[in-house]
Amino acid sequence: MIFTQTRFSSWEELENAIKHCTRCPLHRSRKNAVPGEGPKDARAMLIGEAPGATEDELGRPFVGAAGRLLTMSLESIGLPRSSVYITNVVKCRPPGNREPREEEIEACSPYLESQILLLKPIVIVTLGNVAGKWVFTRAGMKWGGVTRMRGKVYEVNLLGLKLSVVPTIHPAAALYNPSLRSTLIEDLRRAKEVLEKGGSAQESSGRGTKSLLDYLKKK
Numbered sequence: 529m530i531f532t533q534t535r536f537s538s539w540e541e542l543e544n545a546i547k548h549c550t551r552c553p554l555h556r557s558r559k560n561a562v563p564g565e566g567p568k569d570a571r572a573m574l575i576g577e578a579p580g581a582t583e584d585e586l587g588r589p590f591v592g593a594a595g596r597l598l599t600m601s602l603e604s605i606g607l608p609r610s611s612v613y614i615t616n617v618v619k620c621r622p623p624g625n626r627e628p629r630e631e632e633i634e635a636c637s638p639y640l641e642s643q644i645l646l647l648k649p650i651v652i653v654t655l656g657n658v659a660g661k662w663v664f665t666r667a668g669m670k671w672g673g674v675t676r677m678r679g680k681v682y683e684v685n686l687l688g689l690k691l692s693v694v695p696t697i698h699p700a701a702a703l704y705n706p707s708l709r710s711t712l713i714e715d716l717r718r719a720k721e722v723l724e725k726g727g728s729a730q731e732s733s734g735r736g737t738k739s740l741l742d743y744l745k746k747k
């Protein structure tokens with residue numbers, strides 16, 4: 529089921545629901561659910577696949593080795609991690625870091641949908657195939673795999689929001705294959721350019737856009 533309106537009236541309510549969620553079997557093996565983190569007025573949202581062992585331990589997204597690579601990549605292009613909102617398609621760690629199952633993704637999807645509706649980002653960066661497929665499918669577009677899809681900015685209508693999507697590889701792929709690190713940085717730079725232009729699109733209901741530089745000045 530796809531929501532076009534968040535059923536959570538606040539971030540606090542949403543995060544609380546995630547932390548206590550038992551909607552799928554992943555809750556049985558988790559130490560901590562990982563809702564996501566970042567400013568609640570961030571203009572960029574990064575979506576990965578699922579928490580790993582360190583994330584499960586700490587209850588924070590992208591804090592393991594792949595997360596450190598992502599953070600460094602963001603910093604290297606002048607887009608501080610503290611300026612973006614980071615989350616995953618599923619909020620609890622799949623055992624052994626296996627890929628989340630379809631039914632787990634479906635059970636968890638209302639949370640990510642609600643996060644997108646609350647945040648109303650200008651640009652979404654999808655990290656890897658699971659996140660790319662989730663976003664493109666919900667935007668009514670065909671997902672052709674990250675290798676084919678990356679390298680471009682897509683203008684989409686997602687849950688009633690017009691926004692840009694930049695698909696890229698998962699940082700874990702760049703961690704294990706250093707030749708892919710420039711690919712990750714190149715795509716993140718593409719997302720930064722969207723922010724600097726103020727976004728190519730706006731929410732149907734009329735949220736204004738703001739440049740990254742304006743946003744950073746406020747910090």
Ligand code: SF4
Binds near residue numbers: 553
């Ligand atoms: S993965 Fe999502 S749906 Fe499953 S228990 Fe965790 S928060 Fe709930």
